[in-house]
Amino acid sequence: MSSEPVSRAEQRRRTEARILAAARRLFAEVGYDRATVRAIATEAETDPGLVMRYFGSKDQLFAQASGFEAEELITGTPAQAAEQLLLALEHKLAATPIDALAAIRSMFTHPDATAEVRSAMVSRQQQAAQHLAGDDADLRAGLIGALTIGVVIGRHLLRFDGLADADPERITALLRAAVHDIAHGPAAPS
Structure with a gap:
């Protein structure tokens, strides 16, 4: 049984999603200072270089990872x-x-x-x-x-x-x- 080959774009999307999920977990568990790029990469099962390549810096990764989900608008009385x-x-x-x-x-x-x-x-x-x-x-x-x-x-x-x-x-x-x-x-x- 062979599976369809995964495109580079799909591989990148999956890696970015794993990094973002790992960053969210670690920032939530230990905070910004203790969540290192290396620890995030380890949690995401990827290379620390890819974290920097995809997100630019720890600050930029944090900005994406800690973004509040959009909430419903308040309406009415x-x-x-x-x-x-x-x-x-x-x-x-x-x-x-x-x-x-x-x-x-x-x-x-x-x-x-x-x-x-x-x-x-x-x-x-x-x-x-x-x-x-x-x-x-x-x-x-x-x-x-x-x-x-x-x-x-x-x-x-x-x-x-x-x-x-x-x-x-x-x-x-x-x-x-x-x-x-x-x-x-x-x-x-x-």
Whole structure:
């Protein structure tokens, strides 16, 4: 039995995919400083020279490996926006967000990672704020963002007792009232 020969372009695509996957895993596990090009190449079962050839530098590889996945746009009323943000959090809790964790773990030691995380979070915050009530929607969107990143870090990186093994739906159920209160703005005095 013979298989079809694989083209050079396909070989390159597969090697790049292996390198990118290995880089994501290592940046997420050990951060930018400790994830060396040699370790990434070993993990990807390739030569370190190919890592540099395909990605140019460790910084450029990091930029691709830690790119946040595009998230659905927030739409609708403050109540609908709150539910969409809770659903996005639930997805981040259900499956380990390797791209985001690579950036988050590395942001404490690498300025480019800090800028990457900040840029992604601010963009998401500004978009969400358009669908929250009140004059201080930017502040409230920032609070929901901080809550989200804190829960993701607590679950996936710090592995807090209870949070690390909790059902994602249970976590969002416990946060639902708080997220809705923040999304709707201050309640009228009684």
